[in-house]
Amino acid sequence: MKSFIPWIGGKNLLAKKIIPMFPDSFQRYIEVFGGGASILFHRERHAKTEVYNDLNDGLVNLFRCAKFHRTELQKEISGYFNSRTLFNEIRQKMELSGLTDIQRAGMFFVVARLSFGANMRTFGGQPRNLSADCLELVEKRLENVVIENLDFAELIRKYDSAESLFYCDPPYNSTERYYNKRFTSADHERLRAILSQIQGRFILSYNDCDEVRELYRDFKIVPVQRQNNLSEGFYKELIIKNF
Numbered sequence: 001m002k003s004f005i006p007w008i009g010g011k012n013l014l015a016k017k018i019i020p021m022f023p024d025s026f027q028r029y030i031e032v033f034g035g036g037a038s039i040l041f042h043r044e045r046h047a048k049t050e051v052y053n054d055l056n057d058g059l060v061n062l063f064r065c066a067k068f069h070r071t072e073l074q075k076e077i078s079g080y081f082n083s084r085t086l087f088n089e090i091r092q093k094m095e096l097s098g099l100t101d102i103q104r105a106g107m108f109f110v111v112a113r114l115s116f117g118a119n120m121r122t123f124g125g126q127p128r129n130l131s132a133d134c135l136e137l138v139e140k141r142l143e144n145v146v147i148e149n150l151d152f153a154e155l156i157r158k159y160d161s162a163e164s165l166f167y168c169d170p171p172y173n174s175t176e177r178y179y180n181k182r183f184t185s186a187d188h189e190r191l192r193a194i195l196s197q198i199q200g201r202f203i204l205s206y207n208d209c210d211e212v213r214e215l216y217r218d219f220k221i222v223p224v225q226r227q228n229n230l231s232e233g234f235y236k237e238l239i240i241k242n243f
Ligand SMILES: C[S@@+](CC[C@H](N)C(=O)[O-])C[C@H]1O[C@@H](n2cnc3c(N)ncnc32)[C@H](O)[C@@H]1O
Pocket: 007, 008, 009, 010, 011, 012, 032, 033, 034, 035, 036, 037, 038, 039, 053, 054, 055, 056, 150, 151, 152, 153, 169, 170, 171, 172, 179, 180, 181, 182, 183
């Protein structure tokens, strides 16, 4: 199935290239920079233990509500429709304190679906589907998935083992500003440092640039192309592995 939420840097179009590179067997699958979790949703199950993680609190709250409060969330979303005025009002209201988790999750879902390219800031002005019917399948898919809200370094330390496969899709070089938690060049280096020490295996996706090729020169680097989500043309990407 596809992810239920559009997300900047979402990997739906790369899933068919990334998943065949997974090892034949592993017990733990950990999506370190979860976002919309395109790779997780692409298969019914990747491993016995599965973990979704993201540092964005609003996004993680949406995943938790989809997993634990699905019917209430559907009810909440059913009160919204596609309108610029409503979109702008929800964006302001989302900043208020005193909302329930379900109200916040509903607003997050609507803003992600109605914003331009899922940027969460500007109204897309497109005929978007706001139906929350898909949440039934999402609830089922997340049934055995552990949902975490940690910085990547803490998460990787917690779940590392010889049986772990980490899929890492960090904010790309020079797109870091699109996410609500800024990812710095020190973070890119911190990620390389921790991935260099793990017992488990990792698959990492990045934009193809000299900085990334240099940072990961000691690992296997596979160049791939994917269609641009927002326009015609292709993006050059890298898939990097330690096995
Ligand atoms: C490129 S997106 C992931 C997209 C995802 N693979 C998908 O298919 O939708 C990167 C994600 O990393 C998250 N992030 C940023 N800094 C982080 C950190 N220090 N630890 C964990 N997640 C972080 C962002 O909130 C964002 O959702």
